[in-house]
Amino acid sequence: MQLIDGKATATAIKGEIAEEVKEIVANGGKRPHLAAVLVGNDGGSQTYVKHKVKACEQCGFESTLLTFEDDITEEQLMSEIDRLNNDPQIDGFIVQLPLPKHIDENKVTMAIDPVKDVDGFHPQNLGKMMLGLPAFLPATPYGIVQLLDRYGIETSGKKCVVVGRSNIVGTPMSLLMSRNAKVGNATVTLVHSRTANMEEECKAADILIVAVGRPGTIKADMVKEGAVVIDVGTTRVADASKKSGFALKGDVLFEEVAPKCSYITPVPGGVGPMTVVTLMKNTLLAAKK
Structure with missing residues (x-):
């Protein structure tokens, strides 16, 4: 069994990004600038945004953190998004989820200019991803693709089972694994809460990617010997x-x-750090237009 070290991989990628940014700035280019919008006082969201701001520093980016109380109106938030869309100094920005219940998350996502949507959640970016066109990929699935690539894990012709069908992880992950690409060409099954034989499907997987947010969902008897297991849950x-x-x-x-796996990600230190670093990769791409 080999541990997939997301923390070390993310550190290496941030170093690569920082070197590229140095070169851009040395040649008279603009330093990439990421903005983050944080609404309310959710502890998890505050931690995630803190990690993103720190990653910006490590990559040599500029960063702006905009914080608002959870009683901000939807109209006020949409106005802030419009301002960021039209600010030439901001290359990309994110609105940290979840948002307070009185704000429509879909409406907010749709309002972000696709060319600044470095989270990769806008339908235009998701549609381009499905068609295999250049696009900002959703950060977590993109991070998993990077891990599989950098660890040299073969995906072509393999049976991949993705557990969970969220729009943020499961659904885009299933599309990325099935596309004709270096990391892809897998035969993908997407299982979820209504799947009748989830245990059998999981046990047949060469690559098992789990993103349901329920601790202990996958047990040893649901994993075949030698499988690659990617645990997205945090x-x-x-x-x-x-x-x-x-x-x-x-x-x-x-x-x-773990003893049954050829490769497995730990929690923490697996997929989590990669989600942040692929956001940095998307921001660099946005800055390069």
């Missing part, structure tokens, strides 16, 4: 032994599943 679970009072748990029971 759920906060109360843990009095931790200084923070919580621990991050994946969707896979790591201790019992």
